[in-house]
Amino acid sequence: MLISLEMGPGFSSVVSTLGTMGRAVVEAAGVGLGRGAKLAAGVVVSDYLTGQSLKSRSGLLRKAVQGWREGPLEGVVGVKAGSGVDRYKWLLGDEDKTIVPKRSKFLAIPIGEGLTGAGVAKYSSPRDVEGGFFVKTGGHLLFGYKRGKRGKFRPLFVLVKSVLVQGSGALWDGVNDSLDDITAEMQSEIDKATGS
Secondary structure, three states: OEEEOOOOOOHHHHHHHHOHHHHHHHHHHHHHHHHHHHHHHHHHHHHHOOOOOOOOOOOHHHHHEEEEEEEOOEEEEEEOOOOOOOOOHHHHOOOEEEEOOOOOOOEEEEOHHHEOOOOOEOOOOHHHOOOOEEEEEOOEEEEEEOOOOOOOOEEEEEEEOOEEEEOOOHHHHHHHHOHHHHHHHHHHHHHHHHOO
C-alpha cells in the first residue's frame, strides 16, 4: 500500500520561496512519513495478523510486513517484492481469488484428523493415506478411513471443484487506524526542523 502526501497546487512555489528552510521541511516530512509507515506496519502486524483477520500458522507473512520510505514524500506499508511470502501476500489486501485444481478434477482440502493442531495438513493428498476410501454424503465427496468393521468413518479430506479465498483487508485497516500516528510523526519531525 502506498501512502502518498499530496500537497496543494501552490506547494512547490512555497517550498522554492522558502529556500533551504522549505527543503528542510520537505525532508523532515519525509522522515516523519517513513517512521509513520513503520508504525503503521506494526499496527497491521499487532492488530490484524494475530488471530483476528488471518489465522497464522508459521508467522512468515506477519514477519514480512514492513514500512519504508519509497521517495521524498512517499511511504509504503506492505511486503517487499522477492520475499518468501510472494505467493500469498495478496491475503493482506481486499483481493478475492478462486483456486481451482491444475491437474485433477478436485481440490483435496484437509479436514478433521487430516490436520495437525496448528492447522497444517498431515497428508499432502489422499494418495498418501493407506486404506482410505471415498464417500459421498450430503452432496459432499469425502475421503477418509475407518478402523475395523464397525468403526466410525473418519474424514480426512473434502474434495471440491474450487475454493474462493477472500483477502483480509489488513493493510488498509492497519494503515487507516495509524493515520493520526503518521501525522504526529511528520509534525514532530517538521517541528524539529523549524525549531518550533
